[in-house]
Amino acid sequence: MLNSEYVPIKMEEDLLLVRKCVRQLASSVGFGVLDMTRLMTAAVELGRNTLIHGKGGHMRAVIVVKDKAKGIRLDFEDAGPGIPDLDLALTDGYTSKDGMGLGLSGAKRLVNEFTVIPVTPRGVRIIAISWLDE
Amino acid sequence: MPEPLDQVLHLIFDEYQEQLLEKWVESQLHSDGFRSYLVQEDELREQCSSFVTLFVNCFSKKNHPDMTSDAWAPMAALLTDIAKRRTNQGFTPSETATFVFSLKRPLFHLIKEQSQADAKVTERLWEISLVLDTLGLFTTEVYLATREEVITRQREEMFELSCPVVQLWDGVLGLPIIGTLDSKRTQLVMESLLETLSSTQSEITIIDITGVPVVDTLTAQHLIRTVSAAQLMGARCIISGIRPQIAQTMVHLGVSLGDVVTKSTMAAAIKYAFEFQGLEVNPINK
Numbered sequence: 367m368l369n370s371e372y373v374p375i376k377m378e379e380d381l382l383l384v385r386k387c388v389r390q391l392a393s394s395v396g397f398g399v400l401d402m403t404r405l406m407t408a409a410v411e412l413g414r415n416t417l418i419h420g421k422g423g424h425m426r427a428v429i430v431v432k433d434k435a436k437g438i439r440l441d442f443e444d445a446g447p448g449i450p451d452l453d454l455a456l457t458d459g460y461t462s463k464d465g466m467g468l469g470l471s472g473a474k475r476l477v478n479e480f481t482v483i484p485v486t487p488r489g490v491r492i493i494a495i496s497w498l499d500e
Numbered sequence: 501m502p503e504p505l506d507q508v509l510h511l512i513f514d515e516y517q518e519q520l521l522e523k524w525v526e527s528q529l530h531s532d533g534f535r536s537y538l539v540q541e542d543e544l545r546e547q548c549s550s551f552v553t554l555f556v557n558c559f560s561k562k563n564h565p566d567m568t569s570d571a572w573a574p575m576a577a578l579l580t581d582i583a584k585r586r587t588n589q590g591f592t593p594s595e596t597a598t599f600v601f602s603l604k605r606p607l608f609h610l611i612k613e614q615s616q617a618d619a620k621v622t623e624r625l626w627e628i629s630l631v632l633d634t635l636g637l638f639t640t641e642v643y644l645a646t647r648e649e650v651i652t653r654q655r656e657e658m659f660e661l662s663c664p665v666v667q668l669w670d671g672v673l674g675l676p677i678i679g680t681l682d683s684k685r686t687q688l689v690m691e692s693l694l695e696t697l698s699s700t701q702s703e704i705t706i707i708d709i710t711g712v713p714v715v716d717t718l719t720a721q722h723l724i725r726t727v728s729a730a731q732l733m734g735a736r737c738i739i740s741g742i743r744p745q746i747a748q749t750m751v752h753l754g755v756s757l758g759d760v761v762t763k764s765t766m767a768a769a770i771k772y773a774f775e776f777q778g779l780e781v782n783p784i785n786k
Contacts, residue, residue: 374590378682385714403714403745407753410716424590458754466717472753 370428375416375442384413384425388440391427395436395498405438405496408476411469412442412492418463420444420490430495437478437497445489452482508615513556516610521552523606531602539589547582551603554578593644594637601633663689665696672773673702673735674766678711686722690729697733704776705730706769710741720755727760736776738762740769 371387374380388409392402409425416423423444430439449455456474461467474480479495512520525548529541554575562571579600586596605626612622663685668674675693679685693705707726712719727737740763742750750756763769774781 372585372589376590382680400745400748403749404752407714407716407749410714411753414716414718466721466755468717468754472717472755475752475754476749 370426373425373427374422375413375424375444376422378417381410381413381417384409387425387427388438391429391438392496395429395438397438397496397498401496401498404476405440408473408494408496409440411473411476412440412494415469415492416442416444416446418465419449420446422446423489432497435497437495440477440494440496441491442494443485443489443491445485448484448488448490449482505611505615505617508611510560511614512607512610513560516614517552517556520603520606520610521549523609524548524552524603527606528599528602539586539591547578547599550578551575551582551600555603593640597637597640604629663692665692667696667700667702668706668770669773669777671700671702671704671777672770673697673700673705674708675705676708676711676766679713681709681712681719681722683718683722686726690726693726694729694733697730697735702735704736704738704773706738706740706766706773708741708766708769709739709746710743710766712741712746715746715750715755717753717755720750720753720757724758724760727757736761738769738772740764740766 371391373383373387375384385406388406389402392405397405409427413425416425420442421444423442423446426441426443428439428441430437454460455462456471457467458471459467473494477494477496479493479497481493483491483493485491525545528544528548558565558572558575562569565572565575567576582599583596586599608622608626611617612619664676666674666676673693673696675689677689681689696702697705707723709715709723715723723739727739730737738761739757742762742764761772763772
């Protein structure tokens with residue numbers, strides 16, 4: 367359970383906490399400024415999706431280790447309406463609200479691994495992993 | 501009758517510790533206020549188990565709970581950890597404190613079972629203790645809510661202070677943005693910028709984002725909107741202070757700022773503004 371953080375996402379201010387928490391974990395693992403900024407940006411995008419489309423939820427951030435490689439896994443979960451068409455949602459420029467339509471696809475490009483899992487009965491879980499390049 | 505009660509306590513601590521823990525965990529899992537989505541059962545179980553072990557340990561060393569003493573130091577550390585976790589997990593102060601208070605019921609129950617104490621008296625004592633705990637927790641909640649109000653007010657005041665529009669030169673405005681550019685802030689920034697543009701008749705605005713830690717799609721959208729509003733009023737906009745890591749992140753995100761002039765530093769932006777105005781900075785000839 368050590369080195370894991372839980373952040374509830376209920377309002378816009380919570381995204382500051384998301385960013386701060388990701389920054390702390392990333393710097394403790396040894397991420398450089400660029401990788402840290404990329405991961406923080408992805409976290410804020412996904413967190414905002416959780417807030418706006420998922421009507422609130424939470425983020426879990428954990429340090430992960432695989433074959434000596436260190437990374438950070440971000441786990442966003444909401445109990446919103448879910449994503450009816452994932453391919454469409456991942457299309458650059460497509461938006462169901464009035465955003466730029468780049469949040470989900472952009473966040474995917476900013477991390478190494480990106481998985482979207484529907485949650486039953488409602489909601490979405492998005493897992494994003496960023497590995498530290500040694 | 502302090503001595504028999506002490507014996508009962510020792511008996512409970514020695515023989516019934518497991519049972520106490522089990523009852524306590526059960527009662528928390530089944531209480532109305534338990535929020536399974538905030539804390540997992542195994543985490544709760546682990547916290548309860550550590551608490552009971554330490555409680556028995558510290559209590560036998562020193563009856564009076566002095567949290568600064570060596571005897572109670574491990575307990576202070578555990579509670580600090582639990583309280584911090586619960587704050588981040590979204591528990592209220594009362595719920596956090598109730599974690600400790602809720603041990604009383606199973607403990608009192610065991611004492612009642614093991615001692616010859618009057619069942620009615622112990623039951624009544626429990627009720628009184630519950631009432632007082634609830635009242636005490638209520639004052640804590642009010643105290644914290646009041647403090648939070650103060651913090652919210654201060655934050656709002658800070659918001660207004662933190663969007664200054666400065667006149668850098670005749671016809672050149674500077675708008676340094678520090679922190680996060682959310683919807684509320686953008687509204688404030690835009691209002692004060694447009695007002696100053698109209699009152700000073702400036703033709704160039706430099707928006708500096710050196711102090712913005714992350715430019716996500718919403719921040720970019722807010723920037724573009726601010727720029728378009730300024731352009732509608734006939735002003736030219738330059739966005740400065742785009743750091744290398746921000747530039748790279750924006751490219752991967754797929755965000756572009758349209759045809760807005762961008763510069764890496766405020767100095768470069770000022771130079772550009774001077775060129776646009778046909779001005780040149782020269783050393784004084786001596």
